[in-house]
Amino acid sequence: MQASADFDTSEALTERQQAVLDAALRLLVEDGDNLTMTAVARRASCSKETLYKWFGDRDGLLTATVQWQASKVRVVPVDGKGLDLASLTASLERFAADWLKVISSDTSIALNRVAVGHAGSGKDDLGAIVLENGRFALARRLKPVLEAGRQAGLLDFSDAETAFRTFFGLVARDVQIRLLLGDRLGLTAAAIGGDAVRATQQFLALYGAKTGPQAPRAG
Known part of the structure; x- marks a missing residue:
């Protein structure tokens, strides 16, 4: 899946979801290519079922992660x-x-x-x-x-x-x-x-x- 919706991620996500994406970003820094839904669930202390419910699949999680990082660039x-x-x-x-x-x-x-x-x-x-x-x-x-x-x-x-x-x-x-x-x-x-x-x-x-x-x- 490739999500392409353009939205203000900082407003669309709950604090818990933002914490999950921060965990995914930290894992990317540490493990790079080895990012998995299981690893993110473990690091973020949530179930894989929750990740699939929120983000769909690994590509969906990666999409949300990129959007979350990009949302830090503010356009006044x-x-x-x-x-x-x-x-x-x-x-x-x-x-x-x-x-x-x-x-x-x-x-x-x-x-x-x-x-x-x-x-x-x-x-x-x-x-x-x-x-x-x-x-x-x-x-x-x-x-x-x-x-x-x-x-x-x-x-x-x-x-x-x-x-x-x-x-x-x-x-x-x-x-x-x-x-x-x-x-x-x-x-x-x-x-x-x-x-x-x-x-x-x-x-x-x-x-x-x-x-x-x-x-x-x-x-």
Whole structure:
């Protein structure tokens, strides 16, 4: 089974279900490819029957696990009618910082390593699950912010997907592949915050409208 629904996992799941998914993530870090429903049930102190009832099967559990991890990347909603440059910038910076924090965590690194290892192997659909409920879901959540920026005259682009991919690339750079290959980048909170600001400013330099509403000057 491959679930592809895009929803706010943090709101849809109970605290008990969230604890189960956290247990699954810890097992992925420890055991990688050997994740089983039995192991998750044992670690989370619940029955396999409960897991099957909640998540359907192993792919369903993996899907919910990826969605739970991706839900930690917050997209600050914006009001298209009253949107200004300061609010748009803050929303983009928050997204960038959250995404860098999530992908640099041990759990995301372990999850992505397993997904890459399974890609094209026929073992399961984990690679497709990670794409659909990770990168693609994040695009669906951020594009409305980009569209709101365009409607407010703050951004100028012809295709939201292209604009999203540009922003995503500016945020990610080579960080994710280096982490997957074992490089220790030392991504402190301060470094992540600085990278988020830099990526956002570079994106606005590329896609910011040349004329239009400007953020109020301080003082």
